[in-house]
Amino acid sequence: MALVKKIEVKTTVVEMDGDEMTRIMWRMVKDHLLLPFLEMDLAAYDLHVKHRDDTDDQVTVEAARAIMKYGVGVKCATITPTEDRVKEYGLKKAWKSPNGTIRSMLDGTVFRTPILVRNIRPLVTTWRKPITIGRHAYGDVYSGVELAVPGPGRAQITFHPAAGGPATAQAIHTFTGAGIVQGTHNTDASIESFARACFTYALDRKIDLWFSTKDTISKVYDARFREIFDREYEAGWKEKFREAGIEYFFTLIDDAVARIIRSEGGVLWALKNYDGDVMSDMVATAFGSLAMMTSVLVSPHGYYEYEAAHGTVQKHYYKHVAGEETSTNSMALIFAWTGGLRKRGELDGTPEVVAFADALEAAALETVEAGVMTGDLLAVADPSPDNRKVSTEAFILAIAERLRQKLHG
Numbered sequence: 001m002a003l004v005k006k007i008e009v010k011t012t013v014v015e016m017d018g019d020e021m022t023r024i025m026w027r028m029v030k031d032h033l034l035l036p037f038l039e040m041d042l043a044a045y046d047l048h049v050k051h052r053d054d055t056d057d058q059v060t061v062e063a064a065r066a067i068m069k070y071g072v073g074v075k076c077a078t079i080t081p082t083e084d085r086v087k088e089y090g091l092k093k094a095w096k097s098p099n100g101t102i103r104s105m106l107d108g109t110v111f112r113t114p115i116l117v118r119n120i121r122p123l124v125t126t127w128r129k130p131i132t133i134g135r136h137a138y139g140d141v142y143s144g145v146e147l148a149v150p151g152p153g154r155a156q157i158t159f160h161p162a163a164g165g166p167a168t169a170q171a172i173h174t175f176t177g178a179g180i181v182q183g184t185h186n187t188d189a190s191i192e193s194f195a196r197a198c199f200t201y202a203l204d205r206k207i208d209l210w211f212s213t214k215d216t217i218s219k220v221y222d223a224r225f226r227e228i229f230d231r232e233y234e235a236g237w238k239e240k241f242r243e244a245g246i247e248y249f250f251t252l253i254d255d256a257v258a259r260i261i262r263s264e265g266g267v268l269w270a271l272k273n274y275d276g277d278v279m280s281d282m283v284a285t286a287f288g289s290l291a292m293m294t295s296v297l298v299s300p301h302g303y304y305e306y307e308a309a310h311g312t313v314q315k316h317y318y319k320h321v322a323g324e325e326t327s328t329n330s331m332a333l334i335f336a337w338t339g340g341l342r343k344r345g346e347l348d349g350t351p352e353v354v355a356f357a358d359a360l361e362a363a364a365l366e367t368v369e370a371g372v373m374t375g376d377l378l379a380v381a382d383p384s385p386d387n388r389k390v391s392t393e394a395f396i397l398a399i400a401e402r403l404r405q406k407l408h409g
Helices: 020-034 049-054 058-070 083-089 098-106 188-205 221-244 253-262 273-287 314-321 331-348 351-369 392-408
Strands: 013-017 042-046 072-075 109-114 132-136 145-149 153-159 168-175 179-183 208-211 248-250 267-271 293-298 304-307
Touching (some): 020 331, 020 392, 042 058, 058 072, 058 098, 098 293, 109 273, 168 179, 188 221, 208 253, 221 248, 267 273, 273 293, 304 331, 331 351
Parallel strands (some): 013 042, 013 072, 132 267, 208 248, 208 267
Antiparallel strands (some): 145 179
16 A cells, blocks of 8 residues: 655644553554654653652643743643542652643633534533533632641731732631631733633634623622623623624523523633633533543633543553553543644644644544444443444544545545
């Protein structure tokens, strides 16, 4: 068979490898779906938890800086170590979330959208269209500081103006015994970029934008988010939304949850960092699987980071290490790569790279719709005699065969 010329990716893509079962699948995706078809330069950073520990987490910082240099990065799922994980991997300490570190450096908004296939129906029967989560990717608990209070005493927040002048203090609590304290922050600049990113995204896709916080309880912190969103909308987006026939509205987060369950979908739901983290998993699961969700961090500085919006699939990894066959869904990993490659192609002006990303996504979707799927999808797919559960690698190989036919006939 004659050799087929590979498609050239013009500019370097930042690659961030990860942990456990997703690390195994990452290699499979590259070996079977990318490297046979693409000629590309990868700036590779190993974010395996042991390597992060060995470098005192500097490798995570270096990876973020590389994204700032090249513009586009693709990230595998990684472990955020708990004390149990510290013991399991023999780590020096429980390092912070690499996602949190990267997002804090890049700033921006994480947009997560379900991957829809015809033979998997949402568990929420009213949903007809995808629900996109717009998650503010800066600050809050992910950049918070915490303190274990050993005994009786007083805790307070104090702000010291850089220009000098008196400090401002606010009492938190007077402890009569041991307890805990947490401090979080955000900035007007980051919230403003979050708001603009959400208004831009909604307008581009002609979908309604919902925004929700709990400003009835958090009368300064959450209220500032609402104030900035409302101000941005009135100043620059109200007329554009009216002309596009779409709506922006604010509601309390508990009301938004009730509304979203009763809706038909087809909206962008903008949320603070923690709320977006939780609700994106809820939406992904209700649409079929945590592994059926795209995720991209869009920075106001022109950086893009694509990732799989799920964990490292720990249980499957232990089975893999034990020599047992696994049936683990790689769709989110595949779509992280296609998202990154499509954006790289758009920025470089290389339509053939964009076309490759489109072809790979189509091959993946058609494979599932033909009944070839991993165990998590089989459990929720419409019954069909064509349905069959395949192994982790067999699923990727089935996609590779369809991709090869699309590209080369």
